[in-house]
Amino acid sequence: MQQNICLGCGKTKDKSDLLRFTAIHSGEIAFDFKQKIPGRGVYLCFDKVCIDVATRQNKFSKAFGFDVNNQDTDYILGLLRHVYEKYMFTLMRQGVGAKKIESSVSADKKNTVKNAKLCIVSGDVGKDTEKNIERICSRYNIEYMFFSKKEMLSDNLDGKYRAAYFVFDKKLADKLKEMADKLNEINNWVV
Ligand SMILES: [Zn+2]
Incomplete structure:
Protein backbone atom coordinates (compact mmCIF):
# COMPACT_ATOMS: atom_id res chain seq x y z
CA MET A 1 0.00 0.00 0.00
CA ASP A 72 -8.99 28.60 2.58
CA THR A 73 -10.53 25.98 4.87
CA ASP A 74 -14.14 26.85 4.04
CA TYR A 75 -13.38 26.65 0.33
CA ILE A 76 -11.80 23.22 0.74
CA LEU A 77 -14.68 21.97 2.89
CA GLY A 78 -17.01 23.23 0.14
CA LEU A 79 -15.07 21.20 -2.43
CA LEU A 80 -15.29 18.07 -0.30
CA ARG A 81 -18.98 18.55 0.35
CA HIS A 82 -19.71 19.10 -3.32
CA VAL A 83 -17.85 15.99 -4.43
CA TYR A 84 -19.29 13.71 -1.72
CA GLU A 85 -22.79 14.93 -2.49
CA LYS A 86 -22.32 14.35 -6.19
CA TYR A 87 -20.95 10.88 -5.50
CA MET A 88 -23.93 10.01 -3.30
CA PHE A 89 -26.30 11.05 -6.08
CA THR A 90 -24.31 8.97 -8.57
CA LEU A 91 -24.51 5.92 -6.31
CA MET A 92 -28.23 6.47 -5.79
CA ARG A 93 -28.87 6.93 -9.51
CA GLN A 94 -27.00 3.73 -10.30
CA GLY A 95 -28.85 1.99 -7.49
CA VAL A 96 -32.22 3.05 -8.87
CA GLY A 97 -31.15 1.91 -12.36
CA ALA A 98 -30.01 -1.48 -11.04
CA LYS A 99 -33.17 -1.80 -8.91
CA LYS A 100 -31.07 -1.86 -5.75
CA ILE A 101 -32.85 1.29 -4.65
CA GLU A 102 -36.55 1.99 -4.84
CA SER A 103 -38.49 5.10 -4.02
CA SER A 104 -40.92 4.90 -1.13
CA VAL A 105 -43.82 4.91 -3.60
CA SER A 106 -42.52 1.98 -5.62
CA ALA A 107 -41.36 -0.04 -2.58
CA ASP A 108 -44.77 0.51 -1.04
CA LYS A 109 -46.52 -0.75 -4.13
CA LYS A 110 -44.36 -3.86 -4.41
CA ASN A 111 -44.46 -4.43 -0.67
CA THR A 112 -40.67 -4.83 -0.52
CA VAL A 113 -39.94 -2.29 2.22
CA LYS A 114 -39.32 -4.98 4.84
CA ASN A 115 -36.21 -6.16 2.95
CA ALA A 116 -34.54 -2.75 2.90
CA LYS A 117 -31.11 -2.25 4.50
CA LEU A 118 -31.27 1.52 4.65
CA CYS A 119 -33.74 4.33 4.13
CA ILE A 120 -32.65 7.72 2.80
CA VAL A 121 -35.07 10.50 3.67
CA SER A 122 -35.03 13.99 2.22
CA GLY A 123 -33.97 16.54 4.83
CA ASP A 124 -36.99 18.78 4.22
CA VAL A 125 -39.65 16.10 4.33
CA GLY A 126 -42.92 17.07 6.08
CA LYS A 127 -43.41 16.18 9.75
CA ASP A 128 -46.23 13.70 9.09
CA THR A 129 -44.32 11.90 6.37
CA GLU A 130 -41.25 11.80 8.59
CA LYS A 131 -43.25 10.18 11.37
CA ASN A 132 -44.68 7.67 8.93
CA ILE A 133 -41.21 6.74 7.64
CA GLU A 134 -39.89 6.45 11.20
CA ARG A 135 -42.71 4.09 12.07
CA ILE A 136 -42.08 1.86 9.03
CA CYS A 137 -38.32 1.80 9.65
CA SER A 138 -38.66 0.89 13.30
CA ARG A 139 -41.19 -1.84 12.47
CA TYR A 140 -38.76 -3.54 10.06
CA ASN A 141 -35.63 -2.48 11.89
CA ILE A 142 -34.29 -0.41 9.00
CA GLU A 143 -31.68 2.24 9.65
CA TYR A 144 -32.64 5.61 8.22
CA MET A 145 -30.79 8.82 7.55
CA PHE A 146 -31.50 12.24 6.14
CA PHE A 147 -29.85 13.45 2.96
CA SER A 148 -30.30 16.47 0.71
CA LYS A 149 -33.61 18.15 -0.15
CA LYS A 150 -36.74 17.08 -2.03
CA GLU A 151 -35.94 19.18 -5.06
CA MET A 152 -32.34 18.01 -5.33
CA LEU A 153 -33.37 14.38 -4.94
CA SER A 154 -36.01 14.59 -7.64
CA ASP A 155 -33.64 16.49 -9.97
CA ASN A 156 -30.90 13.92 -9.49
CA LEU A 157 -32.97 10.76 -9.43
CA ASP A 158 -36.23 9.91 -11.11
CA GLY A 159 -37.48 13.42 -11.73
CA LYS A 160 -40.42 13.02 -9.38
CA TYR A 161 -40.59 14.07 -5.78
CA ARG A 162 -40.24 11.13 -3.44
CA ALA A 163 -40.03 11.49 0.33
CA ALA A 164 -37.68 8.57 0.79
CA TYR A 165 -35.60 5.93 -0.97
CA PHE A 166 -35.08 2.38 0.25
CA VAL A 167 -31.73 0.70 -0.37
CA PHE A 168 -31.85 -3.09 -0.71
CA ASP A 169 -28.19 -3.86 -1.30
CA LYS A 170 -26.03 -4.09 1.82
CA LYS A 171 -22.78 -3.02 0.13
CA LEU A 172 -24.40 -0.03 -1.49
CA ALA A 173 -26.07 0.90 1.79
CA ASP A 174 -22.69 0.81 3.57
CA LYS A 175 -21.08 3.01 0.92
CA LEU A 176 -23.90 5.53 1.12
CA LYS A 177 -23.70 5.58 4.91
CA GLU A 178 -19.95 6.18 4.76
CA MET A 179 -20.44 9.17 2.45
CA ALA A 180 -23.29 10.53 4.56
CA ASP A 181 -21.14 10.26 7.70
CA LYS A 182 -18.42 12.27 5.98
CA LEU A 183 -20.91 14.91 4.91
CA ASN A 184 -22.28 15.13 8.46
CA GLU A 185 -18.81 15.51 9.85
CA ILE A 186 -18.01 18.33 7.42
CA ASN A 187 -21.26 20.06 8.31
CA ASN A 188 -20.37 19.82 11.99
CA TRP A 189 -16.99 21.41 11.28
CA VAL A 190 -18.61 24.33 9.51
CA VAL A 191 -21.02 25.17 12.35
ZN1 LIG B 1 -3.02 15.15 9.15
Whole structure:
Protein backbone atom coordinates (compact mmCIF):
# COMPACT_ATOMS: atom_id res chain seq x y z
CA MET A 1 0.00 0.00 0.00
CA GLN A 2 1.41 3.34 -1.07
CA GLN A 3 1.89 5.84 1.72
CA ASN A 4 1.92 9.61 1.75
CA ILE A 5 2.45 12.43 4.18
CA CYS A 6 -0.33 14.72 5.39
CA LEU A 7 0.40 18.34 4.57
CA GLY A 8 -1.12 19.39 7.89
CA CYS A 9 0.15 17.09 10.66
CA GLY A 10 3.08 15.57 8.77
CA LYS A 11 2.06 12.00 9.64
CA THR A 12 2.60 9.20 7.12
CA LYS A 13 -0.55 7.26 6.28
CA ASP A 14 -1.88 4.89 3.65
CA LYS A 15 -2.78 6.86 0.55
CA SER A 16 -6.34 5.57 0.69
CA ASP A 17 -6.77 7.08 4.17
CA LEU A 18 -5.80 10.53 2.94
CA LEU A 19 -7.51 13.14 0.76
CA ARG A 20 -5.65 14.04 -2.42
CA PHE A 21 -5.60 17.53 -3.90
CA THR A 22 -4.14 18.80 -7.13
CA ALA A 23 -3.74 22.35 -8.38
CA ILE A 24 -3.78 23.77 -11.87
CA HIS A 25 -1.47 26.62 -12.84
CA SER A 26 -4.12 29.26 -12.61
CA GLY A 27 -3.89 28.40 -8.93
CA GLU A 28 -7.15 26.57 -8.45
CA ILE A 29 -7.20 23.69 -5.98
CA ALA A 30 -9.09 20.56 -7.01
CA PHE A 31 -10.13 17.68 -4.77
CA ASP A 32 -9.04 14.46 -6.45
CA PHE A 33 -11.59 12.07 -4.95
CA LYS A 34 -10.51 9.05 -7.01
CA GLN A 35 -6.82 9.90 -6.61
CA LYS A 36 -6.25 9.58 -10.34
CA ILE A 37 -5.69 13.12 -11.63
CA PRO A 38 -2.21 13.24 -13.16
CA GLY A 39 0.39 15.64 -11.90
CA ARG A 40 1.60 16.58 -8.49
CA GLY A 41 -0.74 15.93 -5.63
CA VAL A 42 -0.73 16.84 -1.97
CA TYR A 43 -2.39 14.88 0.79
CA LEU A 44 -4.37 15.72 3.89
CA CYS A 45 -6.07 13.77 6.65
CA PHE A 46 -9.87 13.94 6.68
CA ASP A 47 -9.59 16.32 9.62
CA LYS A 48 -10.40 19.99 9.96
CA VAL A 49 -7.31 20.59 12.10
CA CYS A 50 -4.99 19.34 9.34
CA ILE A 51 -6.87 21.33 6.69
CA ASP A 52 -6.61 24.47 8.85
CA VAL A 53 -2.88 24.05 9.42
CA ALA A 54 -2.25 23.58 5.69
CA THR A 55 -4.31 26.60 4.62
CA ARG A 56 -3.16 28.99 7.37
CA GLN A 57 0.48 28.20 6.82
CA ASN A 58 0.22 28.51 3.05
CA LYS A 59 1.38 24.94 2.63
CA PHE A 60 -0.38 24.34 -0.68
CA SER A 61 1.62 27.07 -2.43
CA LYS A 62 4.82 25.80 -0.87
CA ALA A 63 4.13 22.23 -1.96
CA PHE A 64 3.09 23.10 -5.53
CA GLY A 65 5.74 25.76 -6.02
CA PHE A 66 3.32 28.43 -7.26
CA ASP A 67 0.66 30.64 -5.74
CA VAL A 68 -2.45 28.66 -4.98
CA ASN A 69 -5.72 30.59 -4.76
CA ASN A 70 -8.54 29.67 -2.44
CA GLN A 71 -6.18 28.37 0.16
CA ASP A 72 -8.99 28.60 2.58
CA THR A 73 -10.53 25.98 4.87
CA ASP A 74 -14.14 26.85 4.04
CA TYR A 75 -13.38 26.65 0.33
CA ILE A 76 -11.80 23.22 0.74
CA LEU A 77 -14.68 21.97 2.89
CA GLY A 78 -17.01 23.23 0.14
CA LEU A 79 -15.07 21.20 -2.43
CA LEU A 80 -15.29 18.07 -0.30
CA ARG A 81 -18.98 18.55 0.35
CA HIS A 82 -19.71 19.10 -3.32
CA VAL A 83 -17.85 15.99 -4.43
CA TYR A 84 -19.29 13.71 -1.72
CA GLU A 85 -22.79 14.93 -2.49
CA LYS A 86 -22.32 14.35 -6.19
CA TYR A 87 -20.95 10.88 -5.50
CA MET A 88 -23.93 10.01 -3.30
CA PHE A 89 -26.30 11.05 -6.08
CA THR A 90 -24.31 8.97 -8.57
CA LEU A 91 -24.51 5.92 -6.31
CA MET A 92 -28.23 6.47 -5.79
CA ARG A 93 -28.87 6.93 -9.51
CA GLN A 94 -27.00 3.73 -10.30
CA GLY A 95 -28.85 1.99 -7.49
CA VAL A 96 -32.22 3.05 -8.87
CA GLY A 97 -31.15 1.91 -12.36
CA ALA A 98 -30.01 -1.48 -11.04
CA LYS A 99 -33.17 -1.80 -8.91
CA LYS A 100 -31.07 -1.86 -5.75
CA ILE A 101 -32.85 1.29 -4.65
CA GLU A 102 -36.55 1.99 -4.84
CA SER A 103 -38.49 5.10 -4.02
CA SER A 104 -40.92 4.90 -1.13
CA VAL A 105 -43.82 4.91 -3.60
CA SER A 106 -42.52 1.98 -5.62
CA ALA A 107 -41.36 -0.04 -2.58
CA ASP A 108 -44.77 0.51 -1.04
CA LYS A 109 -46.52 -0.75 -4.13
CA LYS A 110 -44.36 -3.86 -4.41
CA ASN A 111 -44.46 -4.43 -0.67
CA THR A 112 -40.67 -4.83 -0.52
CA VAL A 113 -39.94 -2.29 2.22
CA LYS A 114 -39.32 -4.98 4.84
CA ASN A 115 -36.21 -6.16 2.95
CA ALA A 116 -34.54 -2.75 2.90
CA LYS A 117 -31.11 -2.25 4.50
CA LEU A 118 -31.27 1.52 4.65
CA CYS A 119 -33.74 4.33 4.13
CA ILE A 120 -32.65 7.72 2.80
CA VAL A 121 -35.07 10.50 3.67
CA SER A 122 -35.03 13.99 2.22
CA GLY A 123 -33.97 16.54 4.83
CA ASP A 124 -36.99 18.78 4.22
CA VAL A 125 -39.65 16.10 4.33
CA GLY A 126 -42.92 17.07 6.08
CA LYS A 127 -43.41 16.18 9.75
CA ASP A 128 -46.23 13.70 9.09
CA THR A 129 -44.32 11.90 6.37
CA GLU A 130 -41.25 11.80 8.59
CA LYS A 131 -43.25 10.18 11.37
CA ASN A 132 -44.68 7.67 8.93
CA ILE A 133 -41.21 6.74 7.64
CA GLU A 134 -39.89 6.45 11.20
CA ARG A 135 -42.71 4.09 12.07
CA ILE A 136 -42.08 1.86 9.03
CA CYS A 137 -38.32 1.80 9.65
CA SER A 138 -38.66 0.89 13.30
CA ARG A 139 -41.19 -1.84 12.47
CA TYR A 140 -38.76 -3.54 10.06
CA ASN A 141 -35.63 -2.48 11.89
CA ILE A 142 -34.29 -0.41 9.00
CA GLU A 143 -31.68 2.24 9.65
CA TYR A 144 -32.64 5.61 8.22
CA MET A 145 -30.79 8.82 7.55
CA PHE A 146 -31.50 12.24 6.14
CA PHE A 147 -29.85 13.45 2.96
CA SER A 148 -30.30 16.47 0.71
CA LYS A 149 -33.61 18.15 -0.15
CA LYS A 150 -36.74 17.08 -2.03
CA GLU A 151 -35.94 19.18 -5.06
CA MET A 152 -32.34 18.01 -5.33
CA LEU A 153 -33.37 14.38 -4.94
CA SER A 154 -36.01 14.59 -7.64
CA ASP A 155 -33.64 16.49 -9.97
CA ASN A 156 -30.90 13.92 -9.49
CA LEU A 157 -32.97 10.76 -9.43
CA ASP A 158 -36.23 9.91 -11.11
CA GLY A 159 -37.48 13.42 -11.73
CA LYS A 160 -40.42 13.02 -9.38
CA TYR A 161 -40.59 14.07 -5.78
CA ARG A 162 -40.24 11.13 -3.44
CA ALA A 163 -40.03 11.49 0.33
CA ALA A 164 -37.68 8.57 0.79
CA TYR A 165 -35.60 5.93 -0.97
CA PHE A 166 -35.08 2.38 0.25
CA VAL A 167 -31.73 0.70 -0.37
CA PHE A 168 -31.85 -3.09 -0.71
CA ASP A 169 -28.19 -3.86 -1.30
CA LYS A 170 -26.03 -4.09 1.82
CA LYS A 171 -22.78 -3.02 0.13
CA LEU A 172 -24.40 -0.03 -1.49
CA ALA A 173 -26.07 0.90 1.79
CA ASP A 174 -22.69 0.81 3.57
CA LYS A 175 -21.08 3.01 0.92
CA LEU A 176 -23.90 5.53 1.12
CA LYS A 177 -23.70 5.58 4.91
CA GLU A 178 -19.95 6.18 4.76
CA MET A 179 -20.44 9.17 2.45
CA ALA A 180 -23.29 10.53 4.56
CA ASP A 181 -21.14 10.26 7.70
CA LYS A 182 -18.42 12.27 5.98
CA LEU A 183 -20.91 14.91 4.91
CA ASN A 184 -22.28 15.13 8.46
CA GLU A 185 -18.81 15.51 9.85
CA ILE A 186 -18.01 18.33 7.42
CA ASN A 187 -21.26 20.06 8.31
CA ASN A 188 -20.37 19.82 11.99
CA TRP A 189 -16.99 21.41 11.28
CA VAL A 190 -18.61 24.33 9.51
CA VAL A 191 -21.02 25.17 12.35
ZN1 LIG B 1 -3.02 15.15 9.15
